[in-house]
């Protein structure tokens with residue numbers, strides 16, 4: 001057992017955790033039951049007490065991300081890293097909608113799309129821009145999203161809306177079969193959206209305010225598709241410089257590596 005809890009048993013859509021209070025005590029637990037169980041264990045002995053407090057700290061933040069390598073879910077992984085939040089992850093085969101553990105992914109997210117995040121209480125959150133903001137708001141001190149109610153937050157929402165509706169969804173059909181003509185038109189459509197971003201980045205390092213936000217993780221992830229799909233964005237110098245800046249960030253590199261998109 002790799003620690004006090006292990007996700008070795010899977011039941012239904014959620015992992016079933018096994019808590020080992022002592023070598024001879026094994027109690028199966030479901031999501032949401034763990035915190036209460038830990039509270040009871042605390043009275044047993046000082047060692048367990050300490051271990052429980054440590055485990056509880058981790059478990060309070062225990063969330064699971066469903067992703068597909070290199071897909072838009074990569075942005076969520078980057079944001080989690082930047083926020084210092086550890087996520088359990090499981091990949092999804094988007095073609096047959098099966099998770100790596102063989103579950104029908106549509107039962108987890110009826111939209112059949114990544115990302116989806118299972119929260120500690122079993123609630124499931126979908127839509128990348130929402131998940132990224134949820135994670136950012138768990139760690140306000142990381143400054144990944146301006147505070148709600150401020151004008152800066154609406155600037156963030158403005159950029160996220162553009163990235164989601166205009167950039168992301170302009171790329172999406174290109175991951176499926178298309179005629180050469182339709183693909184050429186799509187490439188032109190994608191390219192036609194980038195002057196907005198290139199202008200936004202004129203003389204600035206980040207899309208919103210003067211530091212890294214979730215919008216930057218999202219833009220990097222989407223724009224990273226361009227070379228793979230042979231969309232030529234070389235004329236957008238600010239966009240190119242932005243991508244290079246992003247690639248240098250340790251949490252971006254860690255996320256790419258975790259999804260097998262970076263050697264070593």
Ligand SMILES: N[C@@H](CCC(=O)N[C@@H](CS)C(=O)NCC(=O)O)C(=O)O
Pocket residue numbers: 071072073094112113114115126127128129164172
């Ligand atoms: N509106 C969703 C769209 C997510 C999305 O398009 N995910 C893609 C991967 S980048 C996907 O799962 N595609 C498979 C499909 O649509 O069947 C969001 O913004 O999170």
